[in-house]
Amino acid sequence: MSLEREHECPECGETRTFWKVAAMNLHLGEKTKWHCGECDYGFIQINGISTEQAA
Structure with missing residues (x-):
């Protein structure tokens, strides 16, 4: 897995x-x-599931 990624903040x-x-x-x-x-x-991801709040 990469050390960086593009993501909506x-x-x-x-x-x-x-x-x-x-x-x-x-x-x-x-x-x-x-x-x-x-x-x-x-935010944290565990096995692809995120702790991010839904918009």
């Missing part, structure tokens, strides 16, 4: 580069933390 209101700041394997799958490079908004 709800704080900035546009697509930004998000950086992978941590990753580990759990019994549920891989847990990955992502943070916006501009405003430091972050």
Whole structure:
């Protein structure tokens, strides 16, 4: 998996580069933390399921 990805940032209101700041394997799958490079908004994904708030 890449260390960066393009993603819509709800704080900035546009697509930004998000950086992978941590990753580990759990019994549920891989847990990955992502943070916006501009405003430091972050979210977590576990096995592809996100903690992001729905718009």
